[in-house]
Amino acid sequence: MRAGVATAVTESPLEQRRRVRADLRNSLPTSYFTLISLIQGTALGFLGSVVRDGVGAWGAAQWLSALSTFLIVVQVWNEYRMSVSVWAGIPVLQDSIIPFSLGATEFWLIFAIPDPRAWMLALSFVSLGGVVAYFHVQRLRDLPENQEMTVHSPYMRAQLTWSVIYGAIFLALYFLLRTNAIGAAVSSSIALGMVALLLVRSEWHWRRVLRVVESWADESLP
Helix, strand or coil: CHHHHHHHHCCCHHHHHHHHHHHHHCHHHHHHHHHHHHHHHHHHHHHHHHHHHHCCCCCHHHHHHHHHHHHHHHHHHHHHHHHHHHCCCCCCCHHHHHHHHHHHHHHHHHHCCCCHHHHHHHHHHHHHHHHHHHHHHHHHHCCHHHHHHHHHHHHHHHHHHHHHHHHHHHHHHHHHHHCCCCCHHHHHHHHHHHHHHHHHHHHHHHHHHHHHHHHHHHCCCC
């Protein structure tokens, strides 16, 4: 009886290869969700501790910077969540290095909140990190199994452009702060508006992706 059960569940070498390959290709979302959730959750905890230490001592600029930083933590998680939801692939070393590197710049950003100039400089590096992230996920876009989700590609290409533009603007604000040509609260307000705009844009795009996927239900599959 036991021998019969063992025989029934034994896989052939070909079946094993197919299963392993499928498991590898489907492991990216789980790996990424776990990794990015760990990094962003830790960043959020660090942000909470910095905010706690700043209560009673911060001005408007610091509180605006803290709010912007919180939205950036959300935005980074949201960007990775969208990518791994629509694209499959096999994780490689860079899939660990780049998210941790982006997480390191986020920690710098959080640590710099009390100093508006240092925070703006860190923000420019966080934004330019989006350029690295674009080339990171580009390999997933080019895989054959992801061709049906090319609707996500224009968004990623535009995100590359916006990352460069945002990085340049934040760097310009940093130099304006250094020369006292602009107030700290004003520069932090500008940054907050720009970050909020990114979140609105990503949500608009995601709803468009969902509409495309939902339209597939009306198609007759062979």
